[in-house]
Amino acid sequence: xxxxxxxxxxxxxxxxxxxxLRVGLEAKTESKTxxxxxxxxxxxxxxxxxxxxxxxxxxxxxxxxKEVEVIQTGCFGLCQKGPIVIIYPEGTFYSHVQPADFxxxxxxxxxxxxxxxxxxxxxxxxxxxDGLNKxxxxxxxxxxALGNCGLLDPECIxxxxxxxxxxxxxxxxTTMTQDQVIQEILDSGLRGRGGxxxxxxxxxxxxKAAQNDKKYVVCNADEGDPGAFMDRSVxxxxxxxxxxxxxxxxxxxxxxxxxxxxxxxxxxAVKRLTIAINQAREYxxxxxxxxxxxxxxxxxxxxxxxxxxxxxxxxxxxxxxGKRGEPRPRPPFPAxxxxxxxxxxxxxxxxxxxxxxxxREGAKWFSDMGTEDSKGTKVFALGGKxxxxxxxxxxxxxxxxxxxxxxxxGIPDNKAFKAAQxxxxxxxxxxxxxxxxxxxxxxxxxxxxMMGSGGLIVMDEDNCMVDVARFFMDFIVDESCGKCSPCxxxxxxxxxxxxxxxxxxxxxxxxxxxxxxxxxxKAGSLCALGQTAANPVLSTLRYFRPEYEAHIKxxxxxxxxxxxxxxxxxxxxxxxxxxxxxxKCPVNAISGEVKSPFVINQEECIKCGLCLxxxxxxxxxxK
Amino acid sequence: MVDLISIENLEPLKxxxxxHKEEPGCIMPILQETQGAYGYLPIELQKxxxxxxxxxxxxVYGIVTFYTQFTLVQKGKYKIGVCMGTACYVRGAQxxxxxxxxxxxxxxxxxxxxxxxxIEATRCLGACGLAPVMMINEDVYGALxxxxxxxxxxxx
Numbered sequence: 114x115x116x117x118x119x120x121x122x123x124x125x126x127x128x129x130x131x132x133x134l135r136v137g138l139e140a141k142t143e144s145k146t147x148x149x150x151x152x153x154x155x156x157x158x159x160x161x162x163x164x165x166x167x168x169x170x171x172x173x174x175x176x177x178x179k180e181v182e183v184i185q186t187g188c189f190g191l192c193q194k195g196p197i198v199i200i201y202p203e204g205t206f207y208s209h210v211q212p213a214d215f216x217x218x219x220x221x222x223x224x225x226x227x228x229x230x231x232x233x234x235x236x237x238x239x240x241x242x243d244g245l246n247k248x249x250x251x252x253x254x255x256x257x258a259l260g261n262c263g264l265l266d267p268e269c270i271x272x273x274x275x276x277x278x279x280x281x282x283x284x285x286x287t288t289m290t291q292d293q294v295i296q297e298i299l300d301s302g303l304r305g306r307g308g309x310x311x312x313x314x315x316x317x318x319x320x321k322a323a324q325n326d327k328k329y330v331v332c333n334a335d336e337g338d339p340g341a342f343m344d345r346s347v348x349x350x351x352x353x354x355x356x357x358x359x360x361x362x363x364x365x366x367x368x369x370x371x372x373x374x375x376x377x378x379x380x381x382a383v384k385r386l387t388i389a390i391n392q393a394r395e396y397x398x399x400x401x402x403x404x405x406x407x408x409x410x411x412x413x414x415x416x417x418x419x420x421x422x423x424x425x426x427x428x429x430x431x432x433x434x435g436k437r438g439e440p441r442p443r444p445p446f447p448a449x450x451x452x453x454x455x456x457x458x459x460x461x462x463x464x465x466x467x468x469x470x471x472x473r474e475g476a477k478w479f480s481d482m483g484t485e486d487s488k489g490t491k492v493f494a495l496g497g498k499x500x501x502x503x504x505x506x507x508x509x510x511x512x513x514x515x516x517x518x519x520x521x522x523g524i525p526d527n528k529a530f531k532a533a534q535x536x537x538x539x540x541x542x543x544x545x546x547x548x549x550x551x552x553x554x555x556x557x558x559x560x561x562x563m564m565g566s567g568g569l570i571v572m573d574e575d576n577c578m579v580d581v582a583r584f585f586m587d588f589i590v591d592e593s594c595g596k597c598s599p600c601x602x603x604x605x606x607x608x609x610x611x612x613x614x615x616x617x618x619x620x621x622x623x624x625x626x627x628x629x630x631x632x633x634x635k636a637g638s639l640c641a642l643g644q645t646a647a648n649p650v651l652s653t654l655r656y657f658r659p660e661y662e663a664h665i666k667x668x669x670x671x672x673x674x675x676x677x678x679x680x681x682x683x684x685x686x687x688x689x690x691x692x693x694x695x696x697k698c699p700v701n702a703i704s705g706e707v708k709s710p711f712v713i714n715q716e717e718c719i720k721c722g723l724c725l726x727x728x729x730x731x732x733x734x735x736k
Numbered sequence: 737m738v739d740l741i742s743i744e745n746l747e748p749l750k751x752x753x754x755x756h757k758e759e760p761g762c763i764m765p766i767l768q769e770t771q772g773a774y775g776y777l778p779i780e781l782q783k784x785x786x787x788x789x790x791x792x793x794x795x796v797y798g799i800v801t802f803y804t805q806f807t808l809v810q811k812g813k814y815k816i817g818v819c820m821g822t823a824c825y826v827r828g829a830q831x832x833x834x835x836x837x838x839x840x841x842x843x844x845x846x847x848x849x850x851x852x853x854x855i856e857a858t859r860c861l862g863a864c865g866l867a868p869v870m871m872i873n874e875d876v877y878g879a880l881x882x883x884x885x886x887x888x889x890x891x892x
Contacts, residue, residue, distance in 0.1 A: 154862050154863055192863075339860035341860070342864065378859065418764065418804070419805035435762060435799070439802075496823030496864035498826060
């Protein structure tokens with residue numbers, strides 16, 4: 114049933130009475146305790162959905178299912194320690210919770226009012242309550258785009274309404290002109306979070322200025338950058354914010370139809386987004402005559418089909434239209450000629466997630482955060498060789514060191530930091546000497562990388578930078594759509610050179626050839642995929658050139674990664690002949706008599722390194 | 737697992753097409769649902785889609801071969817997807833993949849002769865906290881090392 118704003122506010126208020134205890138309000142209903150279980154992809158992969166069912170069943174068995182609610186939420190961000198469970202009103206923070214832990218949680222915590230010690234992280238062992246404010250991981254964060262992730266049930270529109278949901282849309286359609294909305298976004302300084310960092314308000318302004326009877330709003334949720342999962346987490350944890358933001362964008366530019374183009378690899382995100390759209394329709398927040406103002410807007414979901422290039426806006430539009438996802442030459446830009454040749458605004462998920470709050474709190478609230486050229490906050494997906502893998506949101510201008518060490522908890526196993534990779538296949542590696550670089554659009558470009566969509570992969574001394582460059586080039590060759598030759602042929606040639614360097618067949622002059630090709634590809638490619646394809650090579654060359662030279666001239670891989678350039682041997686002085694390595698070796702390349710030194714047959718060794726990990730006597734040498 | 741429809745039976749395909757025919761850009765959802773129902777998109781099915789939508793077969797084929805999600809050949813009963821996202825790669829995904837290949841004696845992209853397993857190197861699965869990660873159909877395995885592989889495969 115379509116609802117008036119009064120009815121929507123009433124629904125939100127009643128819901129807040131029930132769930133306000135999550136934000137420190139008094140519980141005004143019979144539900145006095147709420148168990149929040151992370152249902153993001155990471156925790157879901159560790160069976161958090163089974164845990165939820167177990168908890169519900171156990172509570173029912175104890176006749177506690179009215180007083181204690183179990184809620185599946187979006188991502189809390191600390192994926193490394195998942196599945197995460199938070200119990201309100203105390204905010205008790207439990208980590209690594211397995212499906213079998215349900216009994217202890219119900220019997221000990223809920224009934225016995227005691228903390229389940231073994232599920233508490235060491236850092237907050239003394240007092241696990243209010244964990245979200247105590248853990249170092251969260252202290253330096255400023256969660257805006259992720260604000261609702263973990264706080265509410267993403268499959269319930271009433272919970273979104275309880276936390277001011279759709280108030281921004283109401284404000285826009287009832288009190289603001291199109292130009293006022295656009296001006297507000299311009300004043301906020303919000304720049305696109307998908308990679309290029311184009312000012313969002315400008316996009317909207319161009320699309321509004323375009324004269325046409327039909328316009329579209331498209332959300333780019335084709336998050337292809339490997340290691341980046343913030344867009345997925347927003348869709349999984351707070352899908353209504355995207356629906357609301359797209360409706361605001363549509364109002365601002367005069368569109369009445371929208372598409373969300375989302376990766377097919379994100380089934381949970383697709384499911385929750387679809388639920389959100391249906392709920393919004395039911396309440397009259399999508400469809401005809403929204404909030405009685407005569408404004409019409411409706412949304413469709415389109416699934417990607419596994420093509421990285423579709424993250425490029427014009428390729429994405431072709432895909433929405435049911436064509437091969439090849440980029441189009443620009444101009445015309447989508448603001449003038451986008452989906453089905455109509456003026457179109459394309460915004461990334463994280464960009465949109467900022468919009469409702471900017472409208473509610475005002476442009477200044479947003480522009481007060483961040484640096485001169487980069488306002489607000491940015492979400493990063495921390496991954497790789499880092500203690501706290503997960504999703505973090507920080508104010509622009511926070512340094513890389515703060516993210517890696519204070520929030521990320523540093524590098525595991527006492528290894529040395531080698532580089533942080535940002536911007537994915539279009540970005541670059543930032544070495545240790547630039548750890549104090551403030552993270553903003555300009556500073557990252559100055560050190561030869563880029564913001565990109567926010568993937569941040571940490572590498573340690575065991576990672577070979579030539580191999581990493583080869584990895585990204587391999588990705589690009591696979592994903593180049595083939596339309597223009599500099600990208601299609603050029604990247605292939607670069608990959609061949611990188612492959613031979615890693616295989617120990619690098620030649621004098623290879624580095625120079627890579628540099629020449631990089632220039633040509635950058636200058637000649639049609640779209641951003643090609644124009645930025647050489648960045649991982651150029652940035653590793655800039656900071657790790659000696660590593661390339663070691664591969665080419667000395668035929669050595671200093672990090673010990675490139676298999677053709679390393680050998681494993683057993684030091685007879687240290688080997689006690691325990692035979693463990695021989696038992697573990699998957700190709701039976703190790704032989705010997707028990708209690709006398711073993712030997713590795715180099716012809717058969719596949720250099721998997723298992724013997725090195727297995728040996729307790731440090732008798733295996735890798736050179 | 738849902739049972740796949742035989743490509744002899746074209747009725748479900750026609751229903752899928754009829755359902756989407758009027759939407760602009762309908763071919764993508766049609767291909768996705770068809771592959772979901774039949775398991776793959778052989779030329780026989782593409783011909784029906786081309787006829788029903790009144791577009792050249794070459795256009796359908798062009799789209800099917802452009803997107804990696806679409807497949808022209810039948811896959812194994814169990815699809816093994818080893819994540820090759822950056823976070824998994826820097827934590828040793830290549831060694832995991834090598835081991836899966838060696839255990840099954842097939843290369844990436846291939847299917848075992850008994851049609852039981854297909855190995856794929858997938859794009860980032862987004863479970864970076866569990867890196868390196870592999871999926872076998874819907875089951876996710878995290879924090880992998882090569883020596884865990886034989887035990888995992890033995891479950892199938």
